[in-house]
Amino acid sequence: QGEIKYPKHELPDNLSWGPDKWDEDYRDNNRINCYETGTSPCKAACPAHIAVQGYIRKAKEGKYREALELIKKDNPFPAVCGRVCNKRCEAACTRGTIDEAVSIDAIKKFVAEQDLHAETRFVPEVVIPSNVDKQWSQKIAIVGAGPAGLSCAYYLATKGYKPTVFEKNEKLGGMLTYGIPSYKLEKDVINAEIDILRDLGVEFKTGVDVGKDVTLDDLRKQGYKAFYIAVGCQGGRLPGVPGEDAIGTDMAVSFLHDASENHDRKLVGKTVVIGGGNVAVDCARTAVRLGSKEVGMYCLESRETMPASKNEIEETLEDGISVNNGWGPKEILKNEDGTVKAVVFKKCLRVIDPQTKRFSPVYDENDTITVEAQHVIFAIGQTIDWGDLLKGTKVEFHHGNYPVADSLTYQTAEPDIFVGGDVYSGPKFVIDAIEAGKNAAVSLHRFVQPGTSMTIGRNRRQFIELDKNNIVIDSYDTAGRQEAKELEGDKHSFRDLHGTLTEEQVKIEAGRCLGCGASVVDENKCIGCGVCTTKCEFDAIHLHREHPECSTMVRSEDKFKAILPYAIKRGMRIVFGKKTAEEKASQKKHKEAVKAAKAAKKANK
Structure with a gap:
């Protein structure tokens, strides 16, 4: 790429600095996160914009505590993400244009494992103004202990607050605990990450359904100044076909919730999972582990366009599950006692309208197949169960029952209510929820501080990806991508058998990083x-x-x-x-x- 020239900030040395030069948001516009020449693609692609290049370098040098500290500046749950992240950083990795992408997620998992097994865990330093006595006095409530709510609590705690997290379930973690099966994410890992929040002074109240057991007005009377609503999408969608109420049908979210609570539950007979995303994959693989003798997935999309990630599909096939593409449900047939007998599918000719680019499936009603089943699981979307949580508030809603809020601050029409995570964006990935929680913490901090603007001087975290097609790579380590050895055990159990890289492998893998970020010096500020x-x-x-x-x-x-x-x-x-x-x-x-x-x-x- 050659020498990179960066633009200098305009200075008033020999200029007439009149009203046209005034910028009321100078503190934000003056902060350049990334110049037009771009930053490392991994950092730009990650929703949380973690300093990937930085922590990989630290890992290469054996400075694992420093690597963890760098990760936790933007992601408080690296042990979780090291297991279930959808790896957008690896998809963008420049090394992937040469041979294979750097195994970024595996390095992160290794770094997090060092902390999980350490005698003294890393607890971030609380940064608070010197004129504040130990902590801020303002009380902040977070409703929902999923990844968005927990992330918000973590970053509020690092700012000197003692937030309270309300969770209607008895266990913390939200979809991490109740939605992601243990064979992908064991629950002791989640609990270990949450322990750090307790060390930071976060208070948890489980078994409390806000809106039912206590209202927002009640909490206001108790002195709470702001609320972050991050209850996620806990409901499921039905396909709207005859027989969908048959005994033996279930929603994906409730099915996974029940399975997480009771691994001894047995599914007798054949199971059909309708859907093609990662949640559908989780349901199908869980059904195998609950004893279903035959499991099949049926979805509208082709194998190439399935929402589920490729590695998830590969593991599904390894579990002996059939993946049937291009079929949509037409009817659920019942036995005389009302139980599921079979599912009738119709051929899907098109999923997306080529003109509008919207979901608009077209079927051939005459091309059908009938699949015998005793259990049917619908994994075709999720909905929000608000209950009475926002009853009597000014919060507005739009299509899909999603709340209306500012896209930067997450503030709703009710000034002290903020929303975030899946409940605002719709179902996404864990790392998206983590980033939403971090941004919400910034908003809540500003809101409870009198006279503070919600937007001026705010870091918008906007990054531009380096142009991988316009760089010169002179030399690089030719080592191949390192893969962790799988653990021994029953592949159809709920135990996580995914291994962790060895320290030697981490050093080799970190050495494969091309270091395509850039060091920038603004000459007008130096x-x-x-x-x-x-x-x-x-x-x-x-x-x-x-x-x-x-x-x-x-x-x-x-x-x-x-x-x-x-x-x-x-x-x-x-x-x-x-x-x-x-x-x-x-x-x-x-x-x-x-x-x-x-x-x-x-x-x-």
């Missing part, structure tokens, strides 16, 4: 102090004066030579200069104090 040159462990930073005639500054390397003559003269004046009686007495007193201190030190020896 004051030439030279501190960076002394702090860099690799002596990689040097200051050079391009126009010495334009400044009277002395290079740090020449400072001693420059000040030496003046230092000698000053020393001579101090030693031989005339002193007043007061100065002489002070000097004598100082000498006596030094002499006494030396004598005391000698006596102690």
Whole structure:
């Protein structure tokens, strides 16, 4: 790519700085997260914009605690994401244009594992103004203990708050606990991540259904100044076909919830899962583990366009599950006792309207198949169960029963109510919810501080991906992508058998990173102090004066030579200069104090 030139900020040196130059949002616009030349694609692609290149370098150097600290600046749950992230960073990895992408998620998992097994866990430092006594006094309530709510609580706690998280279930974690099967994410990992929130002072109240057991008005009377609603999408969608109410049908969310509570439950007979996303995959693989003798997935999409990730589909096939593409439900046939007998499917000819790009399936009603089944699980979408949570508030709703809120601040029409996560965006991935929770923490912090703007000076976290097609890669480590060894055990159990890279593998894999980020110095902000040159462990930073005639500054390397003559003269004046009686007495007193201190030190020896 060659030398990169970065734009300088315009300065008022020789310009007329009139009203046209005024920018009321200067504090934000002045903060450039990423120049037009771009940043590392992995960081730009990650919804949380984690400093991927940075923590991979730390891992390569064996500085795992520092790597973890860097990750947790943007993601408080690396052990969780190391197991269930959809890996958008790897999809964008520049190394993937050469051979295979860096196994970023596996490195993150290894780094997190070091902390999980450490005698002393990493607890982030709470950063709070010096004029505040230990913590902020404002009370903030978070409704929902899923990834969005927990992320919000974490970052509020690091800002000096003691938020309270209300969860209607008895266990924390939301969909992490009740929606993701243990063979992908074991519950002790979730609990270990949540323990850090407890160490930060976050309070949890489980078994409390806000809106039913206690209202928002009740909480306001208790002194809560702001609320973050992150209850997720806990309901399911029905296909709207005859027989969908048959005994033996179930919604994906409730099915996974029940399965997480009772691994001993048995599914007798054949199971049909309707849907093609990751949730449908989870249902199908869970059905196998609950004893169903034959499991089949049926979805509208083709194999290439299925919403489920490729590795999820591969593991589904390895479990002996059939994946049947291009079929939509037409009818659920019942036995005389009302139980499921079979499912009639019709051929799907098209899923997306090519003109509008919207979901608009077209079927051939005459091309059908009938599949015998005793259990049918609908995994075709999720809905929000609000209950009485927002009853009596000014919160507005739009299509799909989703709340209307500002896209930057997440603030609703009710000023003290903020929303986020799946309940605002619709069902997404864990990392999306984590980022939403972090942004909400910024908004809540600003809201409860009197006179603080919700937007001015706010870091919008906007990044531009490096143009991978316009860079020169001269040399790189030729090692192949490292894969973790699977653990031994029953592949159809609820135990997570996905292994972790060894330390040696991590070093090799981290060495495959091309380091395609960039170090940026804004010359109009650099004051030439030279501190960076002394702090860099690799002596990689040097200051050079391009126009010495334009400044009277002395290079740090020449400072001693420059000040030496003046230092000698000053020393001579101090030693031989005339002193007043007061100065002489002070000097004598100082000498006596030094002499006494030396004598005391000698006596102690």
